[in-house]
Amino acid sequence: xxxxxxxxxxxxxxxxxxxxxxxxxxxxxxxxxxxxxxxxxxxxxxxxxxxxxxxxxxxxxxxxxxxxxxxxxxxxxxxxxxxxxxxxxxxxxxxxxxxxx
Amino acid sequence: xxxxxxxxxxxxxxxxxxxxxxxxxxxxxxxxxxxxxxxxxxxxxxxxxxxxxxxxxxxxxxxxxxxxxxxxxxxxxxxxxxxxxxxxxxxxxxxxxxxxxxxxxxxxxxxxxxxxxxxxxxxxxxxxxxxxxxxxxxxxxxxxxxx
Numbered sequence: 001x002x003x004x005x006x007x008x009x010x011x012x013x014x015x016x017x018x019x020x021x022x023x024x025x026x027x028x029x030x031x032x033x034x035x036x037x038x039x040x041x042x043x044x045x046x047x048x049x050x051x052x053x054x055x056x057x058x059x060x061x062x063x064x065x066x067x068x069x070x071x072x073x074x075x076x077x078x079x080x081x082x083x084x085x086x087x088x089x090x091x092x093x094x095x096x097x098x099x100x101x
Numbered sequence: 102x103x104x105x106x107x108x109x110x111x112x113x114x115x116x117x118x119x120x121x122x123x124x125x126x127x128x129x130x131x132x133x134x135x136x137x138x139x140x141x142x143x144x145x146x147x148x149x150x151x152x153x154x155x156x157x158x159x160x161x162x163x164x165x166x167x168x169x170x171x172x173x174x175x176x177x178x179x180x181x182x183x184x185x186x187x188x189x190x191x192x193x194x195x196x197x198x199x200x201x202x203x204x205x206x207x208x209x210x211x212x213x214x215x216x217x218x219x220x221x222x223x224x225x226x227x228x229x230x231x232x233x234x235x236x237x238x239x240x241x242x243x244x245x246x247x248x
Contacts, residue, residue, distance in 0.1 A: 022152040023116035025206040053123075053141075055148040059208040084141040091217045092198075092210045 001029040002035050005039075012041035016061075017050025022087070025057035042074045049080030059092045060086060066098050077101065104171040104179075105131065111167045114159040114184070116152075120216035122182075123147040123170055129170045130178050133240040142218040143178065143238060149211040150182040150234045156203050158186025158232060176242055177220075181235045196224065 002024060004015040014032055018024070036044065048054070062078065068077040071087065079101040081089065089095060108129055112118045123144040128141050147168070154166045169181040189195045196216075201209030216222045219236040226232040 019120055021119045021148055022156065022206070023118075023119050029206055053120075053144065053148075055145050055152065056208045056210040056214055057152070059210050060206050063208065064205060083138075084145070087138075087141070087218075088145060088214060091214050092208065098122060 001026040001031065003035065005031075005035045006091065007035070007039040007041065010039065011042050011043045011045070011100050012036065012039050013045045013047065015047040015050060018052060020051055020054040020058040020061065022057045025061060029061045029064055032061065033068055036065065036068050036072070040072060041069075042072075044069050044074060044076040045078050046076070046078045048078060048082060048085055051065070051082055051085050054082075054085035056088065058088060059094055062089070062094060062098055075099075102173050102175070105174055107169065107171045109167060109169045111165050114155045114164050114166055114186075116155055118166070119148055119151050122151045122166070126168065126170060126180055129172075130173060130240065132179040133176055133178065135240045136243070139238070139240055144220045146215045146236055146238075147180060147182070149215050150180075150236070153211055153234070154186065154228050154232070156184065156207065157189070158184040160187065171224070175241045177237055178240060179235065179237045180185055181233060183231065183233045185228070185231040188230055189224070189226040189232055190228055192226050 006013045077099040107167045125146045127140050127144050154182040167183045170181040196212040199209040201207045219238045221237040
């Protein structure tokens with residue numbers, strides 16, 4: 001499974017692991033959005049602790065999730081951001097749009 | 102300037118080759134004893150350039166991507182990624198942040214990341230002929246490092 005999800009009391013926890021590149025992006029994005037649409041959370045926490053590599057495909061995934069949470073008037077945070085992924089996300093200015101731990 | 106060492110690989114524009122290309126570039130760069138951050142920057146920039154070839158150069162077909170890696174005496178790594186795909190009609194526009202003609206899984210940040218993670222980025226493109234992206238990164242010299 002591309003994304004490991006746990007939902008409780010309209011809080012969705014989603015853990016992404018491995019390499020996040022264009023090769024896996026569609027699958028990860030599809031799974032994450034499907035989980036959001038199924039659980040309709042008020043709070044989404046995306047855990048990147050298991051990510052070993054991320055390129056700009058990760059930016060698109062997080063922006064898509066953020067937009068969906070905005071439509072649901074929910075909040076989103078990203079936790080356990082590895083150094084390499086953090087540098088990519090900061091280069092894109094995502095730290096100004098999405099709450100990082 | 103003459104290259105001290107050089108390697109060229111060619112591979113099909115399949116997305117599974119994104120990780121092959123970035124890992125190959127990182128292995129070649131290892132001769133310069135880069136820091137982990139330098140290796141990660143190189144891998145990220147290569148991933149962006151190769152993904153561009155797969156998504157944009159060959160949108161409806163498979164084509165060859167050639168990656169040439171060269172090391173220079175001044176501790177610079179040069180990576181040239183070349184395709185014979187559809188080309189970019191307007192390179193200046195393509196390099197702008199958030200600009201993309203890709204689907205929703207693309208962010209339009211590829212060139213921005215290549216620019217900010219490497220010391221130099223050159224893009225040459227001819228419509229219907231292909232695109233060549235050249236990137237350079239100077240690797241820091243460390244005490245006791247290879248050189």
